[in-house]
Amino acid sequence: MFFPFLQAEAADKLQNTLASADSTKAVISNIHETITTSSAQDIVSSLAQEAINFGLKVLAALAIYIIGGWIIRRIKKLLKRGFERKGTDATIATFTVSVVTIALWVIVIILTVGSLGVNTSSLAALLAAGGMAIGMALGGTVQNFAGGIMILAFKPFKAGDYIEALGFAGIVQEVSMVSTKLLTLDNRIVILPNGALSGGNIMNYSAKDLRRVDRTISISYGVDAEKAKAAIREVIASNPKILDAKTEGAADPFVAVIELSQSSVNYVIRVWTRAENYWEVFFFLNETLYTELPKKGVTFPFQQLDVHIKQS
Numbered sequence: 001m002f003f004p005f006l007q008a009e010a011a012d013k014l015q016n017t018l019a020s021a022d023s024t025k026a027v028i029s030n031i032h033e034t035i036t037t038s039s040a041q042d043i044v045s046s047l048a049q050e051a052i053n054f055g056l057k058v059l060a061a062l063a064i065y066i067i068g069g070w071i072i073r074r075i076k077k078l079l080k081r082g083f084e085r086k087g088t089d090a091t092i093a094t095f096t097v098s099v100v101t102i103a104l105w106v107i108v109i110i111l112t113v114g115s116l117g118v119n120t121s122s123l124a125a126l127l128a129a130g131g132m133a134i135g136m137a138l139g140g141t142v143q144n145f146a147g148g149i150m151i152l153a154f155k156p157f158k159a160g161d162y163i164e165a166l167g168f169a170g171i172v173q174e175v176s177m178v179s180t181k182l183l184t185l186d187n188r189i190v191i192l193p194n195g196a197l198s199g200g201n202i203m204n205y206s207a208k209d210l211r212r213v214d215r216t217i218s219i220s221y222g223v224d225a226e227k228a229k230a231a232i233r234e235v236i237a238s239n240p241k242i243l244d245a246k247t248e249g250a251a252d253p254f255v256a257v258i259e260l261s262q263s264s265v266n267y268v269i270r271v272w273t274r275a276e277n278y279w280e281v282f283f284f285l286n287e288t289l290y291t292e293l294p295k296k297g298v299t300f301p302f303q304q305l306d307v308h309i310k311q312s
Contacts, residue, residue: 061115068108076101144178147194151175161206166192210249211278213271215285218264219293220301228267229255231296235288236271241281243272264301 076097083093152175157163161172163182168190170182180197182190205211219228236242236253243250250272258268273281294300 057116061112064115065108065112068104068111072101072104072108075104141178143195144193147196147198148175148177148179150198151180151194152177156202157204157207161204163205164203165197166200168192205278206275208249209275210243210247210272211275213269213273213278213281213285215269215282215289216258217267217269217289218261218301219267220299221263221265223265223298225257225265227296228265228293228298231293231298232267232269232289234296235285235292236269238288239281239284241273241277243274247272263304 079097079100080093083096151157157172157175159172159175163169163172168182168184170184170188170190172180173183173189174181176194178194180192180194182192184190217232232255233253236255242253245252251270253272254268254270256268257265259266269285271281271285290300
């Protein structure tokens with residue numbers, strides 16, 4: 001029952017094979033006829049014309065490459081001069097020049113290859129696919145790279161600032177495109193990724209020239225409040241690095257009772273100083289208040305507990 005169908009299919013395949021053979025034979029015959037009918041001079045002339053056309057394409061490609069390279073170098077010099085004239089941060093300037101240079105070289109290479117007669121659409125698709133693959137493989141790096149751009153653009157801190165971020169505090173040593181290097185006060189190096197850093201909370205202690213030092217001191221019950229405040233003000237006045245309202249941005253020293261606790265009367269002390277003198281003033285207040293106040297009759301309390309015994 002199936003034999004007629006199989007025979008018909010075999011016949012069709014044979015017919016297609018014979019047609020392909022005839023077509024191939026026709027092409028070979030045409031090539032042979034062209035060679036036999038054309039003279040050697042015509043063949044040489046045709047080859048020479050093809051060589052000249054290819055040579056012109058190569059010369060055009062070389063010209064595009066050389067002129068493109070010269071234009072790119074000129075653009076780099078102009079960008080560098082512009083950044084230097086405006087005083088742009090060195091990291092931002094270097095990064096921008098690098099990105100522009102790479103983009104321009106990609107364009108020059110595509111134009112150069114296109115002038116040779118190569119289809120550049122496939123090359124552009126290959127570059128796009130390669131860029132996508134690299135971006136997916138380096139997802140974290142790209143995030144840090146973007147964070148570095150945000151930090152360099154908005155400048156929440158700069159090299160030399162003392163900052164606290166991501167649970168670490170230290171002096172900013174270096175800001176690169178993917179990370180920020182901190183030097184802690186105990187001489188450790190901490191490297192923070194810019195992606196998390198740009199999206200987190202940053203406390204910059206060096207952003208302002210002035211800082212306020214806040215201290216709380218406990219005085220015994222029974223000590224006259226005005227006497228205690230006068231003694232504290234004398235200690236404050238003895239340090240010339242503590243500022244007053246005469247300095248723009250600062251205020252006069254402030255002393256007041258802030259809390260009546262179980263065992264003491266607590267006084268708050270707020271003074272202003274320059275940022276570089278913060279820790280010196282901080283430790284000065286602690287030590288000098290401890291040594292000088294008792295000399296003025298202002299005593300410090302001990303933790304105490306009143307016990308009442310009731311007899312039945």
